[in-house]
Amino acid sequence: MSNRTTIDARNAFCPGPMMEMIAALKTIAVGDEIEVLSSDKGSANDIPAWTRKVGHQLVSSDDHGTHWSIVVRRMK
Amino acid sequence: MTARLLIVGGGMAGTIVANGLARRLSHELRSGDVNVTVLGTSNDHMYQPGFLYVPFGRVRSQELKRQERSILDRRINFVIDPATHIDVDANRVVAQSGKSYGYDYLVIATGSRLVPEQIPGLTEGAYHCYDLEGARKLRGAIDAFEGGRIVINVNAPHKCPVAPLEITLMLDEHLRDRGLEGKFDITYTYPIGRLHSLEPVAEWAVPEFDRRGIKYQTFFNTKEVDVAKKVVHSEEGDSFEYDLLITIPPHRGAQVIEDSGLGAGGWIPTNPRTLLREGSDNVFVIGDTTNIPISKAGSTAHFQADTVVENLTMMVQEGRWSREYDGKVFCFIETGLSRGTYIWFNYKTPPRPTPPTQMVHWFKLAYNRMYWLSACGLL
Structure with a gap:
């Protein structure tokens, strides 16, 4: 069972959801997950694409209307 | 009974909190109802934003450093004894000397470190x-x-x-x-x-x-x-x-935070408005040390420190809460060697940079000197 850490980056201007996620990935073990709550559409688009490019796993990306919930599993 | 206020960290945030408390709790400090201790790692207090000017020969190294003892109000106990374990369940901090420091209220301002x-x-x-x-x-x-x-x-x-x-x-x-x-x-x-x-x-x-x-x-x-x-x-x-x-x-947070099991990466889970450690009602966390999704910057530490000073003062004097942190951050941006701009934002207001001017650059240079007044709790 993966451990999951949630970052509530809704309305966070700086450093913003994606930077928070990149930083958080460095603090968890391989196989564990980060959930990012983001109200920034750019991050909602960028995080899944970036995750695939660098070899982590996109577990889910859900549009909740007011924000997105994106879950990424660290793979390396 | 004396209320013991312990601040771990003698950087910008810890120093502003200590001096702010000394000014607002002067009566209680004099009567012995309160004591305030800063537990630091060094007597050197650095003005970190000034490092930016060093590579271009625009500042002398000596301008960026003061003795922490000389900045702190004389009524503050200042101990150079790096914290090695923070036990929030037992309300005590163990330091390198082996000595244990008890507290009624704790402010953790241990900052961040470079991990290239x-x-x-x-x-x-x-x-x-x-x-x-x-x-x-x-x-x-x-x-x-x-x-x-x-x-x-x-x-x-x-x-x-x-x-x-x-x-x-x-x-x-x-x-x-x-x-x-x-x-x-x-x-x-x-x-x-x-x-x-x-x-x-x-x-x-x-x-x-x-x-x-x-x-x-x-x-x-x-x-x-x-x-x-x-x-x-x-x-x-x-x-x-x-x-x-x-x-x-x-960057990562301070080693003592990780060693004490207070937060992954050295960042402590912190309420973004009360600045209380999640799960504690007598432990404040400020500056780079928090896991709040906000800029790790000197101004963040400064505005958070002001909030903690107000709340600790009110809690000691009246047993009630004063105000919450609104997420305010202010940053100068040098856009070259002779012009600058700035941004400010909080949890509700997005930043809007303005065109760079020489005036903002000069103000930034002036602030580089005025910083010491901020650290002393005067600005």
């Missing part, structure tokens, strides 16, 4: 200006630089989020002033899909970079530096050759 060693080759291959020693070495490298490829390589997470842009623009102007125009090129790399975390700042930076001919690569998270071949590689598969590599190193 997390990326292979970065320590050996890159310069930085995020501490005084690094800034001095970078100055030597820039003085010796006669042309070639410069890569300015930004890593996450890092404090002072506008510093990467500032050093890029200042370096470009500095080298042009030295007559090296046409003999160098700068490539700026950034971890996410734009030039800065703040979208309005990123939008402002693109035409500024284009105008100066500064190249950029977004989505660049450094994987390793091949020091022998002078190439920096990213997790995304991109690579750049360099003659001079300047990095913004990745």
Whole structure:
């Protein structure tokens, strides 16, 4: 069972959801997950694409209307 | 009974809290109802934003350092004894000497540290200006630089989020002033899909970079530096050759936070408005140490410290809460060696950068001197 850490980056201007996620990935073990709550559409688009490019796993990306919930599993 | 207020960390945040408490609780300090102790790691207090000017010879190292004891109000107990374990269940902090410090209220302001060693080759291959020693070495490298490829390589997470842009623009102007125009090129790399975390700042930076001919690569998270071949590689598969590599190193929180099991990466889960540690009602966390998704910057630490001072004072004097932190951050942005701008924002208000002016640059230079009044709790 993966451990999951949630970052509530809704309305966070700086450093913003994606930077928070990149930083958080460095603090968890391989196989564990980060959930990012983001109200920034750019991050909602960028995080899944970036995750695939660098070899982590996109577990889910859900549009909740007011924000997105994106879950990424660290793979390396 | 005396209320014991313990502050772990003698940087900007811890010092402002201590001096603010000394001013507001002067009666209680005099009567012995309260004592305030700062537990620090060194008697050197550095003005960290000043490191930016060292590589360009714009500030003397001595201007950036004061003795912590001389800044702290004389009624504050100051002990140099690095904390090694913070036990929030037992309300005590154990330090390197073996001594245990009990508290009724604790403020954790242990800051962040540079961890370039997390990326292979970065320590050996890159310069930085995020501490005084690094800034001095970078100055030597820039003085010796006669042309070639410069890569300015930004890593996450890092404090002072506008510093990467500032050093890029200042370096470009500095080298042009030295007559090296046409003999160098700068490539700026950034971890996410734009030039800065703040979208309005990123939008402002693109035409500024284009105008100066500064190249950029977004989505660049450094994987390793091949020091022998002078190439920096990213997790995304991109690579750049360099003659001079300047990095913004990745950061972690203080080792004592990780050793005490208070937060992954050294960042403590903290309520973004009360600044209380999650799960505690007598432990405040401020500055870089929090895990709040907000800029790790001196102004953040300053505004958070003001909030904690108000709340601790009110709790000691009246047993009630005063106010919450609104997420305020203010950053000067040097856009070269003679002009600057600024941004401010909070949890509700987005930032809106204004066109750079000479006046803002001068004000930034003035603040570099006035900082010591902030640390003393006077500004």
